[in-house]
Amino acid sequence: MPSLARFFDKAALAASQAIRDFDRASFEATLLASPVSLIIGDAAGRSREGQACAGLAVRLLARLYPVVTVEAEDSLRDHLHQTARSIHPGITLDSAEPPVATIVVGAPDSEALPGEAVFVGSNGWTASISTTSPRSVGETANPFGAGAAACFAAAAVFRSVFSDVLPDLPPIQDLTVSILRPWAEDPEADATGVPDADLEETHIVGLGAIGNAVVWALSWCDGLAGRLHLVDGEAVDLSNLQRYVLTSDADATDKTAKTALAERHLADSGLDAVPHDQHWDRYLNDVPDRTLMRVAVGVDSPEARVAVQASLPRIVLNAWTQSGDLGVSRHPDFLDAPCLACLYLPDGERPSYSHRVATEIGLPDQEPRIRGYIDRRKPVDPDLLSDIATANDIPTDELARYQGQPIDAFYAAFVCGGHRLRVGGAGPTREIDAPLAFQSALAGVLLAAEIVADAGGLRSADTPTLTRADVLSTPGVFESDTEPKGLQGRCICRDDDFRARYAEKYEVQLR
Structure with a gap:
């Protein structure tokens, strides 16, 4: 059966x-x-x-x-x-x-x-x-x-x-x-093979669904050399198996660190894979002068992408999935080309993370309470679980297994992990980033290709900024275009201090 x-x-x-x-x-x-x-x-x-x-x-x-x-x-x-x-x-x-x-x-x-x-x-x-x-x-x-x-x-x-x-x-x-x-x-x-290429010092930030597919692709490449820094502070969770192409059922049971999973799959490659079981902000504290020659970004949120760009890598390569499409963006020059932050500038007010969590767990009028759990890293307790169960009209015992977890982990499992949908609660009131596995995998394959293309000198000056696809609607069809730099001068790549620091770090002329 x-x-x-x-x-x-x-x-x-x-x-x-x-x-x-x-x-x-x-x-x-x-x-x-x-x-x-x-x-x-x-x-x-x-x-x-x-x-x-x-x-x-x-x-x-x-x-x-x-x-x-x-x-x-x-x-x-x-x-x-x-x-x-x-x-x-x-x-x-x-x-x-x-x-x-x-x-x-x-x-x-x-x-x-x-x-x-x-x-x-x-x-x-x-x-x-x-x-x-x-x-x-x-x-x-x-x-x-x-x-x-x-x-x-x-x-x-x-x-x-x-x-x-x-x-x-x-x-x-x-x-x-x-x-x-x-x-x-x-x-x-x-219709050619992968060139021998030295990735030198390359970082992958985020080893979720996109990062898994990046590692899958790089693990199949012959002729690559260099050091690949793997940066992610989380372990594999059961809900990750839906679209993380490297994961097994045992990885969820063992709560394998995502960095360890990636390192294991790169063991037979020519790359020196270096795991950093930390989030990006903490990892940066260990980087001398914060010199980052090439960073491939596979994180989940606009805020996290802007934070990576604000650390001023020399070259940034980015991949995303969202409702309606997936794609990659290329950011080879912070001074003259569109930077990653240019693509994620907010165009109006956005609810805070605590507001989003409170709304999605069914307690929109209790944002201050939820903010307290987030700020103090307070574990989810029976009182909160009881209130969430009542608000969503589901049995309290359905949520008992979440007791003691950080509220971030509970939120990911309850809303983004599909538990709310399974127990009959209302669906999400906003777009939840829950792509199908083939969508995330394609984004990761594209990002890995960008890493190799950049390291192998296969990119020209007129390469488009963006390539996107809707693989469900039109498998195999891509659209590429170039984005403008720094809308209305609001982006960090228009800021004199950021520009001066970038020029100093990488010894390039400030224009």
């Missing part, structure tokens, strides 16, 4: 952001009745690109679907089965039921394909998707096209399984796109 993963609450919350008139019971029933399939052609299964694509596809599918069948050469199939079971120990990997949707990597051995098929392939930096015919898989060791193709495929499967309850979406196009230059009209020119 198929079973749902024990982190299903967060999966339901993520799906509720995409599905019309979301009904949890119907969502569960659809998943339990919808086997999906992954077929890897023999030639694709022997190539590094095919193995990377299949590996990431399984890491995405196993986080949502209770039945996933795999057709591949025996040793590859066994490896993919092991990966799927590590994520969801109760997953069904053998089923007589025909799949609703099938991902085909490379050329299949049979022309008779079960379910609604999506064909994906890759060649170096390029990714291909089609709903009509198989796509070829290259022989390079470049994971970027392959990783993007896996994300496109997972999006296509979600569209097939939930076609009756998704908004009207345009048909999937047959296309090939370069992950190195998503704006390029000649993507085939990027």
Whole structure:
């Protein structure tokens, strides 16, 4: 009997952001009745690109679907089965039921394909998707096209399984796109391997869903060298498994530090991975002169992104997911180009964090009380849990397991982690950042590509500031453009003191 993963609450919350008139019971029933399939052609299964694509596809599918069948050469199939079971120990990997949707990597051995098929392939930096015919898989060791193709495929499967309850979406196009230059009209020119590149001193700030995918991609790259600083002060939580592609069920049980998880997956790479189990502000206290040559940002909030930019790295690369799209932004020059803070300047008043928490847990008139819990790091106590249960019309014992946790952790689990939705409380009153796994994974693959492109000298002066995509609506389609610098002069990159300090740190001429 198929079973749902024990982190299903967060999966339901993520799906509720995409599905019309979301009904949890119907969502569960659809998943339990919808086997999906992954077929890897023999030639694709022997190539590094095919193995990377299949590996990431399984890491995405196993986080949502209770039945996933795999057709591949025996040793590859066994490896993919092991990966799927590590994520969801109760997953069904053998089923007589025909799949609703099938991902085909490379050329299949049979022309008779079960379910609604999506064909994906890759060649170096390029990714291909089609709903009509198989796509070829290259022989390079470049994971970027392959990783993007896996994300496109997972999006296509979600569209097939939930076609009756998704908004009207345009048909999937047959296309090939370069992950190195998503704006390029000649993507085939990027059918190349990853260049040998020295990342020197590079930081990844935030090892959540985006950071996990960054590490996944870098771990597949040959020829990289340098020191990679991994900065995150949190441990893996059960709700993280819904979209953190490196995580296993055991990581949630053991509460593995996110930095340790990333370090483990980079152990066989040429990179010197250095974990820093701290939040960014505390980590900076240990950095001499705060000299930060390249920082890749995968944090969750605008405030955290602005804080990273305010620490004045030499080069900032950023990735995001939000309602409607995902993407990357490039900030190579604080003095003359748009900085990261330019993209996140508030355009009006915003509620404080304590106001947001109070509202989302159902106690909007008790913001001062909630602020006290936050400021004093006071653990959640029975009185507060009782008031929250009453406000949300749910049984108090449903919240008992949160007693003693910091209110930040409770908030993340109760609202962002999907518990409120599971127990029948009202859905969030604001947009909650709960993307589907393939959305976060694609953002991370794009960010990893930017790190390698920058370190390898593959970027030109006219590279756009932004590249964005709506992978659910239009898998494989990207839009790129350049943002203006410092709207109305309000940004820190227009401030004389910040500019002077940046010029001094990196010995560049102040213009």
